[in-house]
Amino acid sequence: MSTSDALPTGEPGVGDGAPLLDVRDLRTAFDAGGGSTVRAVDGVSLTLERGRTLGVVGESGSGKTVLSRSIMHLFADQAGVTTEGEIWFDGRDLRALRRPDLRDVWGKEIAMVFQDPMTSLNPVRRVGVTLSEAMRRHLGLSRSAAAARAVSLLEEVGIPSPQHQMRAYPHQLSGGMRQRVMIASALSCGPKLLVADEPTTALDVTVQAQILDLIDREQRERFMAVILITHDLSIVASRADAVAVMYAGEVVEHAAADSLFSRTRHPYTEALVQAIPRVEDEPHQRLFNIPGMPPQLAAPPTGCRFADRCRYAQDRCVDEHPPVDSDAQADGHVARCFYPVGSDEGREALERNAARGANAVGTPVQLVAKRPSRPRSKEAV
Amino acid sequence: MAGIGADHMRDADDVVLAVEDVVVDHGSSARRRRAVNGISLDLLRQESVGVVGESGCGKSSLAKAIMQLPPPTAGAVRLEGVDLTRQRGEALRSSRRRIQMIFQDPIASLNPRRRIRDIVAEGAAAWTARGERSGLRDRVDDLLRSVGLDADAVGDRRPREFSGGQCQRVAIARALMLQPDVLIADEPVSALDVSIQAQILNLLDDLKREFELAMIFISHDLAVIKNVSDRVVVVYAGRVCEVGDVASIFDRPAHPYTKLLLRSIPVMDTGRRHAPTGNGAAAPAAPSADVIQRGVELVRADETGCPFRTRCPRAVERCAVEVPEIRQVSRDHFVACHEADVDEPAGRGPA
Numbered sequence: 001m002s003t004s005d006a007l008p009t010g011e012p013g014v015g016d017g018a019p020l021l022d023v024r025d026l027r028t029a030f031d032a033g034g035g036s037t038v039r040a041v042d043g044v045s046l047t048l049e050r051g052r053t054l055g056v057v058g059e060s061g062s063g064k065t066v067l068s069r070s071i072m073h074l075f076a077d078q079a080g081v082t083t084e085g086e087i088w089f090d091g092r093d094l095r096a097l098r099r100p101d102l103r104d105v106w107g108k109e110i111a112m113v114f115q116d117p118m119t120s121l122n123p124v125r126r127v128g129v130t131l132s133e134a135m136r137r138h139l140g141l142s143r144s145a146a147a148a149r150a151v152s153l154l155e156e157v158g159i160p161s162p163q164h165q166m167r168a169y170p171h172q173l174s175g176g177m178r179q180r181v182m183i184a185s186a187l188s189c190g191p192k193l194l195v196a197d198e199p200t201t202a203l204d205v206t207v208q209a210q211i212l213d214l215i216d217r218e219q220r221e222r223f224m225a226v227i228l229i230t231h232d233l234s235i236v237a238s239r240a241d242a243v244a245v246m247y248a249g250e251v252v253e254h255a256a257a258d259s260l261f262s263r264t265r266h267p268y269t270e271a272l273v274q275a276i277p278r279v280e281d282e283p284h285q286r287l288f289n290i291p292g293m294p295p296q297l298a299a300p301p302t303g304c305r306f307a308d309r310c311r312y313a314q315d316r317c318v319d320e321h322p323p324v325d326s327d328a329q330a331d332g333h334v335a336r337c338f339y340p341v342g343s344d345e346g347r348e349a350l351e352r353n354a355a356r357g358a359n360a361v362g363t364p365v366q367l368v369a370k371r372p373s374r375p376r377s378k379e380a381v
Numbered sequence: 382m383a384g385i386g387a388d389h390m391r392d393a394d395d396v397v398l399a400v401e402d403v404v405v406d407h408g409s410s411a412r413r414r415r416a417v418n419g420i421s422l423d424l425l426r427q428e429s430v431g432v433v434g435e436s437g438c439g440k441s442s443l444a445k446a447i448m449q450l451p452p453p454t455a456g457a458v459r460l461e462g463v464d465l466t467r468q469r470g471e472a473l474r475s476s477r478r479r480i481q482m483i484f485q486d487p488i489a490s491l492n493p494r495r496r497i498r499d500i501v502a503e504g505a506a507a508w509t510a511r512g513e514r515s516g517l518r519d520r521v522d523d524l525l526r527s528v529g530l531d532a533d534a535v536g537d538r539r540p541r542e543f544s545g546g547q548c549q550r551v552a553i554a555r556a557l558m559l560q561p562d563v564l565i566a567d568e569p570v571s572a573l574d575v576s577i578q579a580q581i582l583n584l585l586d587d588l589k590r591e592f593e594l595a596m597i598f599i600s601h602d603l604a605v606i607k608n609v610s611d612r613v614v615v616v617y618a619g620r621v622c623e624v625g626d627v628a629s630i631f632d633r634p635a636h637p638y639t640k641l642l643l644r645s646i647p648v649m650d651t652g653r654r655h656a657p658t659g660n661g662a663a664a665p666a667a668p669s670a671d672v673i674q675r676g677v678e679l680v681r682a683d684e685t686g687c688p689f690r691t692r693c694p695r696a697v698e699r700c701a702v703e704v705p706e707i708r709q710v711s712r713d714h715f716v717a718c719h720e721a722d723v724d725e726p727a728g729r730g731p732a
Contacts, residue, residue: 238650271576289580291580
């Protein structure tokens with residue numbers, strides 16, 4: 001709320017108007033043996049401006065992690081993995097680059113922070129060595145120059161007595177401190193894009209707040225773009241400029257963060273928001289039930305992948321795969337849905353399903369999103 | 382926070398479980414660490430008590446101590462007045478069936494080589510004469526249906542064929558098979574996706590009513606705790622910080638640690654973009670970063686003072702020498718802090 005911190009991250013005059021990242025119809029499929037393939041990312045298009053944050057939310061198995069690795073083209077030339085599409089990053093198509101060239105991009109221009117800092121830091125290397133490594137390779141710094149910068153990076157990310165911690169091994173640090181080291185390492189070569197994959201999922205809530213604040217601050221100071229991948233909608237609500245919601249390998253809704261939450265269009269996003277318990281809610285409030293489970297990515301349904309769990313679903317949703325709607329509103333708020341939330345079609349679809357008590361697939365439809373809380377205990381007010 | 386005392390214990394007829402001044406030590410001699418440092422709490426029939434705290438605060442050690450797995454280092458665990466820590470052998474076995482537990486990792490907590498029906502039946506089978514076990518099958522199938530599974534479709538399959546949410550349903554059915562009075566749920570939804578989490582939380586709420594369960598629900602997630610609890614116990618470094626009904630804890634938190642936890646929750650509000658979380662609008666100046674950056678530190682058994690003082694913005698000299706005693710601040714609201722002033726509004730901005 002404090003106004004001094006509410007400045008947009010955008011800095012006028014930087015860049016030539018082209019987005020930093022422009023992903024077009026990206027597809028990544030894994031050979032699952034026996035002739036079947038798992039299409040983990042299936043036709044995703046995204047753009048990200050310099051200095052901005054894109055939040056990617058989805059449940060486990062939705063393809064968000066594979067998407068982040070695909071965006072970096074980490075699967076280049078890997079056996080058993082097929083990738084398609086275009087990844088325009090800072091004027092180049094990463095898919096057209098060979099591995100040696102990609103290695104100059106990875107770590108230097110695009111850096112990554114992972115969920116588990118214990119397994120992503122080399123356990124037998126001192127923190128200082130890990131930190132210096134990338135700077136010596138990418139920036140050509142000498143051992144001592146890299147070490148000096150490593151110390152100042154550790155200080156910048158809030159590690160007490162950084163000089164001393166340079167000699168620490170990862171196991172000697174707490175989870176939050178390790179994640180700070182990961183972030184320092186990711187920032188070391190001044191990346192234009194930071195990909196943070198569930199960076200706070202393994203951390204306590206107080207530490208989570210500190211780490212997200214740290215990423216925020218570094219982003220503003222460095223004018224760096226961030227892709228923040230998380231399962232936690234409240235994190236993207238408070239931290240991202242734009243949000244892509246993933247379901248079963250597809251982006252089902254993509255919009256500016258405030259638009260996504262205030263004018264939600266995809267039924268999955270709506271259901272996800274209503275399924276989350278919030279501290280603002282009354283105790284024992286009934287949570288919205290999303291029935292069923294996500295589909296198998298080896299054999300996704302022909303129609304909409306959310307149809308069987310969706311309370312709006314009509315026959316068309318079962319037969320036809322909804323495209324990303326082309327007549328998006330002015331703010332670029334797009335969704336893959338024939339009967340979007342809040343539209344006339346959506347309202348009619350919901351009424352029809354409510355009348356027959358089930359959606360087109362036959363899944364019972366829960367009409368009231370949230371029941372009023374049922375006071376149970378004596379002290380409930 | 383981190384206090385001692387038992388002012389918050391209730392003197393009611395329907396107390397089903399009372400945990401009194403329980404201490405749990407891990408490790409031996411020189412490396413001995415105190416995970417639970419004198420926690421007291423009680424649970425009424427059909428009540429849900431939420432225990433909330435960060436990793437390392439002793440939540441799970443407390444749960445295991447209640448189950449006598451193993452019995453706590455010191456203190457008493459009374460199930461309807463009978464102290465389990467003094468029970469041995471057959472008597473303990475028979476008390477234990479009245480307290481059942483479900484765990485964070487539902488897949489790992491089911492035997493991968495057994496069929497779902499056998500897993501659910503196992504506890505009850507141990508209590509049933511060999512010749513009469515065939516009668517259990519109907520109850521197993523009923524319970525599987527109660528937890529939302531199709532008994533005929535899943536009964537003969539094995540855990541690996543199921544998702545985390547389904548395995549948690551099986552674990553719940555297994556726990557209910559012994560008709561417990563108390564269900565201890567240790568982070569039961571932390572490993573689940575939000576859509577599945579909602580299913581399990583709703584299910585637990587229904588089953589609690591249907592089977593008239595009292596529940597201790599352990600979680601690090603304050604929103605989940607608020608959703609399931611009637612009463613909340615906030616724990617830090619093995620001690621109780623604050624106890625109260627849900628409204629007191631969430632609307633009028635008194636302990637600096639509870640306030641810090643509440644402030645740290647990401648809020649579903651896009652307007653807060655780039656407002657640092659540690660410094661909400663209604664909160665007083667945030668403590669300097671180096672104060673709150675530490676995590677929970679394990680305490681030595683001989684540690685004095687309030688364990689939260691190293692992170693506490695309000696710590697004074699007294700906090701280093703004297704463990705705060707739990708005191709009442711309103712009808713069902715207790716805090717263990719020397720400095721807590723009760724009238725201060727909650728630190729998370731307009732409700």
